[in-house]
Amino acid sequence: MTSLSARDPGSGSRPTMRQVAELAGVGIKTVSRVINGEPNVTPETAQRVLDAAGALDYQPDLHAGNLRRSDRRTRTLGLLVGSVDNPFSGAVHRAVEDAAVGRGVAVFASSLDDDPQREREAVAAFLRRRVDGLILVTATADQTYLEPELRRGTPIVFVDREPSGIETDAVVSDNAGGAARAAEHLLAQGHRRIAYLGDLRSIQTARERLRGFLDALARAGVTAASVTEDLHDQDAAREALVRLLDAPDPPTAVFSAQNLITIGALHALRERGRHRDTALVGFDDVALADLLDPGVTVVAQHPEDLGRLAAERVFARLDGNDSPSQRIVVGTTLIVRGSGEIPPK
Amino acid sequence: MTSLSARDPGSGSRPTMRQVAELAGVGIKTVSRVINGEPNVTPETAQRVLDAAGALDYQPDLHAGNLRRSDRRTRTLGLLVGSVDNPFSGAVHRAVEDAAVGRGVAVFASSLDDDPQREREAVAAFLRRRVDGLILVTATADQTYLEPELRRGTPIVFVDREPSGIETDAVVSDNAGGAARAAEHLLAQGHRRIAYLGDLRSIQTARERLRGFLDALARAGVTAASVTEDLHDQDAAREALVRLLDAPDPPTAVFSAQNLITIGALHALRERGRHRDTALVGFDDVALADLLDPGVTVVAQHPEDLGRLAAERVFARLDGNDSPSQRIVVGTTLIVRGSGEIPPK
DNA sequence: CGCCCGTTTGACAACGATGTCATCACTAGT
DNA sequence: ACTAGTGATGACATCGTTGTCAAACGGGCG
Numbered sequence: 001m002t003s004l005s006a007r008d009p010g011s012g013s014r015p016t017m018r019q020v021a022e023l024a025g026v027g028i029k030t031v032s033r034v035i036n037g038e039p040n041v042t043p044e045t046a047q048r049v050l051d052a053a054g055a056l057d058y059q060p061d062l063h064a065g066n067l068r069r070s071d072r073r074t075r076t077l078g079l080l081v082g083s084v085d086n087p088f089s090g091a092v093h094r095a096v097e098d099a100a101v102g103r104g105v106a107v108f109a110s111s112l113d114d115d116p117q118r119e120r121e122a123v124a125a126f127l128r129r130r131v132d133g134l135i136l137v138t139a140t141a142d143q144t145y146l147e148p149e150l151r152r153g154t155p156i157v158f159v160d161r162e163p164s165g166i167e168t169d170a171v172v173s174d175n176a177g178g179a180a181r182a183a184e185h186l187l188a189q190g191h192r193r194i195a196y197l198g199d200l201r202s203i204q205t206a207r208e209r210l211r212g213f214l215d216a217l218a219r220a221g222v223t224a225a226s227v228t229e230d231l232h233d234q235d236a237a238r239e240a241l242v243r244l245l246d247a248p249d250p251p252t253a254v255f256s257a258q259n260l261i262t263i264g265a266l267h268a269l270r271e272r273g274r275h276r277d278t279a280l281v282g283f284d285d286v287a288l289a290d291l292l293d294p295g296v297t298v299v300a301q302h303p304e305d306l307g308r309l310a311a312e313r314v315f316a317r318l319d320g321n322d323s324p325s326q327r328i329v330v331g332t333t334l335i336v337r338g339s340g341e342i343p344p345k
Numbered sequence: 346m347t348s349l350s351a352r353d354p355g356s357g358s359r360p361t362m363r364q365v366a367e368l369a370g371v372g373i374k375t376v377s378r379v380i381n382g383e384p385n386v387t388p389e390t391a392q393r394v395l396d397a398a399g400a401l402d403y404q405p406d407l408h409a410g411n412l413r414r415s416d417r418r419t420r421t422l423g424l425l426v427g428s429v430d431n432p433f434s435g436a437v438h439r440a441v442e443d444a445a446v447g448r449g450v451a452v453f454a455s456s457l458d459d460d461p462q463r464e465r466e467a468v469a470a471f472l473r474r475r476v477d478g479l480i481l482v483t484a485t486a487d488q489t490y491l492e493p494e495l496r497r498g499t500p501i502v503f504v505d506r507e508p509s510g511i512e513t514d515a516v517v518s519d520n521a522g523g524a525a526r527a528a529e530h531l532l533a534q535g536h537r538r539i540a541y542l543g544d545l546r547s548i549q550t551a552r553e554r555l556r557g558f559l560d561a562l563a564r565a566g567v568t569a570a571s572v573t574e575d576l577h578d579q580d581a582a583r584e585a586l587v588r589l590l591d592a593p594d595p596p597t598a599v600f601s602a603q604n605l606i607t608i609g610a611l612h613a614l615r616e617r618g619r620h621r622d623t624a625l626v627g628f629d630d631v632a633l634a635d636l637l638d639p640g641v642t643v644v645a646q647h648p649e650d651l652g653r654l655a656a657e658r659v660f661a662r663l664d665g666n667d668s669p670s671q672r673i674v675v676g677t678t679l680i681v682r683g684s685g686e687i688p689p690k
Numbered sequence: 691c692g693c694c695c696g697t698t699t700g701a702c703a704a705c706g707a708t709g710t711c712a713t714c715a716c717t718a719g720t
Numbered sequence: 721a722c723t724a725g726t727g728a729t730g731a732c733a734t735c736g737t738t739g740t741c742a743a744a745c746g747g748g749c750g
Contacts, residue, residue: 014497016706027730032708040728057493062473063408063419064706067735074408076474084429084454085439087632094430097456106470109429109454111442125451128407129421148402152359266636287432287632291611361736372700377738385698409736412705 015056024052035060066130075105077314078126080119080136083111087287088259088303089137092159095307096135103315105132114203116140127154133314135159135307141202155317157310161204162327169317171309171328175205175283176212178299178332179257182281183216185297185334186253191279191344193225195244195251197237197265199258201229209257209283225251237264238271245272252344253279262286266296279342283332290337297340300333360401369397380405411475420450422659423471425464425481428456433604433629433648434482437504440652441480448660450477459548461485472499478659480504480652486547500662502655506549507672514662516654516673520550520628521557523644523677524602527626528561530642530679531598536624536689538570540589540596542582542610544603546574554602554628570596582609583616590617597689598624607631607641626685628677635682642685645678 017035021028026045033041034049041049052058066074079096081089089111097107108131110122119139123146126134133155134146144165150156158170186194196213199206210227217224226244231237237260244250245268254269256262262282269275275294282289282298289296309328362380366373371390378386379394386394397403411419424441426434434456442452453476455467464484468491471479478500479491489510495501503515531539541558544551555572562569571589576582582605589595590613599614601607607627614620620639627634627643634641654673 018706021730028706029708029730030728033729036708040726042728045728059469059472061412061475061706063475064412064735065708067406067409067412067706067737068708069735070709072735074474083439084442085432085435087430087432087435090430090432090435093454094428094456097429097454101455104470106453106455106474108451109438109442110446110451111439124404125449127404129419129451130406130408263633263636266633270636288608288611288634288637291608291615292633292636293638363736366700373736374700374702374738375698378699381738385696387698390698406736409705410738412707412736413738414705415739417705 014061015058017058017060020049020052020056020058023056024048072130073132073318074130075103076129076131077105077107077311078123078129078131078134078136079107079109080112080122080126080134080138081109082137082139083113084109085111088284088301091303092137092307092310095304096311099308099311099315112137112139114139114200120145132318133157135310135314137161138163155314157313157317159306159310164204167325169310169313169325169327171306171313171330173205173301173306174329174331175208176215178283178301179209179212179255180216181332181334182255182283182299182340183213184220185340186255186279186281187216187220187222189253189279189341189343191253192222193249193251193344194222194253194255195225195241196227197231197240197254197256197261198227198229199261200232206257213255213257225249231258231261231264234260234264234267237261238268239264241265241268242271245269245274245278250274251278253281253342256280256282258282259284259286262296262298266292275339277342277345279340279344281340285335289335292339294339294342295337297337298335300335302330302333305330360403362403362405365394365397365401365403368401369393417475418477418663419475420448421474421476422450422452422656423468423474423476423479423481424452424454425457425467425471425479425483426454427482427484428458429454430456432632433646436648437482437652437655440649441656444653444656444660457482457484459484459545465490477663478502480655480659482506483508500659502658502662504651504655509549512670514655514658514670514672516651516658516675518550518646518651519674519676520553521560523628523646524554524557524600525561526677526679527600527628527644527685528558529565530685531600531624531626532561532565532567534598534624534686534688536598537567538594538596538689539567539598539600540570540586541572542576542585542599542601542606543572543574544606545577551602558600558602570594576603576606576609579605579609579612582606583613584609586610586613587616590614590619590623595619596623598626598687601625601627603627604629604631607643611637611641620684622687622690624685624687624689630680634680637684639684639687640682642682643680645680647675647678650675 017028017031021031031049034046077100100107112118116139135157137160142165143163147166156168162170198210228240231240254265256265269278285298285300362373362376366376376394379391422445445452457463461484480502482505487510488508492511501513507515543555573585576585599610601610614623630643630645
């Protein structure tokens with residue numbers, strides 16, 4: 001009795017075209033033709049090859065083929081986002097995957113945690129694997145380092161944040177417009193003491209949102225009750241708003257310019273029992289916002305559209321489109337649920 | 346003046362070791378040695394090579410190297426989950442990535458939407474790319490088709506759901522135990538009319554949860570007020586619970602055995618204004634559960650642990666560990682927030 | 691001074707596939 | 721019957737890299 005270990009070299013090694021060819025009694029090039037559906041193979045030969053491939057559970061080595069193939073496409077995309085464990089990134093990722101899967105393209109994903117160092121490492125790791133294109137929510141202030149790769153013809157598309165230092169496609173939300181919309185909504189309810197809670201100033205979208213907010217207030221001849229920036233997590237946002245609520249002359253309305261900041265703000269308002277008399281509008285939707293009481297009014301982004309359009313740009317470039325680089329802006333949607341419609345007292 | 350197009354073939358082609366070698370005035374093998382940090386290169390030669398590589402923005406081709414290298418590792422992992430756009434999958438994914446990134450391993454992710462056909466296609470797509478290992482939340486009832494690959498030595502680890510038809514590692518939640526815990530909690534509050542809302546019977550974890558729930562009730566000598574299965578989305582769950590609430594003798598407590606079902610149940614309770622007098626315990630945590638009123642009591646899973654442990658199993662196998670396949674069970678945690686502590690009227 | 695040995699280096703084959711091209715067997719046209 | 725054309729097939733070089741091996745060189749030792 002011959003006991004075969006799990007790492008048995010016989011069954012352990014992967015079959016190659018050569019072995020399939022041998023078993024089918026044909027040349028290796030004929031196997032290649034059958035596997036790739038090339039013409040000029042008799043049906044009987046093709047069947048013999050397919051039988052042999054099936055018997056050996058043969059899977060072609062995409063990378064070996066790619067090495068020799070003229071188009072040099074790995075049918076692989078690299079996606080770089082804030083964190084795959086984050087609803088916004090998840091929605092972008094899913095949209096990219098949906099666009100890719102139909103074309104037989106697989107997607108690498110990497111989380112950057114807004115760390116520029118990690119971005120450079122992750123990009124390098126993907127390029128060494130010869131991805132056909134990159135889609136990234138950049139964490140760096142300047143992407144000049146991508147210039148050589150771009151010149152080589154690798155499509156690079158920015159999502160959510162615009163590129164700086166290089167000329168390439170970008171798909172972004174209308175951050176300033178959305179923030180202005182939020183401000184106008186609160187102004188329309190009669191609010192004149194509106195507080196702004198924002199993310200790190202180093203993030204371009206955060207700056208855009210503040211700009212849109214302040215512009216809208218200025219157009220109405222109103223000055224912001226307060227502007228708090230550099231709130232990078234839920235708890236920092238909560239503490240900041242608690243302080244504002246405890247101070248004399250607290251705001252009658254709050255605009256929270258990011259996801260986690262909105263959640264922190266919700267906690268602060270409940271903590272101080274002010275959630276029924278202080279208006280709140282958030283930027284970017286949050287889960288279960290409709291089940292809260294009052295429901296959370298938000299300016300929603302459309303991450304699925306961002307992801308889909310970015311993937312479409314990459315594929316268009318791969319298909320040879322070399323029109324000048326585009327900047328696609330995706331609109332935002334105000335979703336009225338209650339918290340934004342609380343009037344000033 | 347020579348105008349260079351963006352797709353210029355000169356700058357458009359990627360530099361190879363040969364070109365680096367030529368520029369540095371050394372043999373190609375010496376470049377290989379420097380790039381891979383092999384010993385026996387004089388510092389001056391190494392510097393010349395690094396300078397040349399830098400000047401050309403050289404990136405080694407991992408796949409070409411892998412073709413020749415003896416270990417045949419692509420430093421790539423395939424992850425198959427329900428959907429990358431889903432908090433549970435996102436947490437698993439992030440944990441896998443965190444374990445992988447330190448080892449220089451990149452992660453392919455694919456969404457299956459519980460479609461067996463997609464699972465087979467996605468697995469094939471990953472194997473053609475020669476991933477070093479697979480981590481999967483299976484969507485198929487039987488995974489015998491993975492047997493040849495497993496015999497070839499590719500580590501395959503199941504997460505969340507157990508394998509069937511093959512013998513391999515699995516990391517799962519204590520589904521029956523967690524469901525029992527939820528039932529016991531409701532029984533302890535004095536409930537005797539408890540409704541069960543569950544996912545598709547075809548999903549193994551759904552069956553486990555029902556089993557745990559019914560066992561706990563049986564131990565207490567109580568029969569379920571109702572058992573509703575095959576609720577695969579939020580809306581189906583909402584409708585089902587609305588029906589139960591409208592019927593004579595509605596339940597005094599509800600156990601919702603999955604994420605989206607819990608959200609559907611929350612909607613139903615609010616819709617009928619019964620959220621303050623009907624107890625609810627959910628399986629798997631939901632975002633913002635603590636901000637609702639009452640807060641949502643849940644039996645939380647630990648997807649980060651599932652992902653981390655699965656990745657560790659894969660790497661252990663790759664490192665040569667060939668102990669018998671393990672089944673690792675990760676416990677659940679009851680998080681008390683209010684909704685589960687409402688007493689029967 | 692000659693031998694041995696370790697260090698540094700490059701020539702060459704090989705990994706698994708595909709592109710090119712030559713060969714062979716037929717069929718059709720004259 | 722002979723030529724040209726077409727379809728089916730395989731030999732061979734090649735993609736970018738690494739493993740193997742041998743050559744060249746210099747230093748230490750008897």
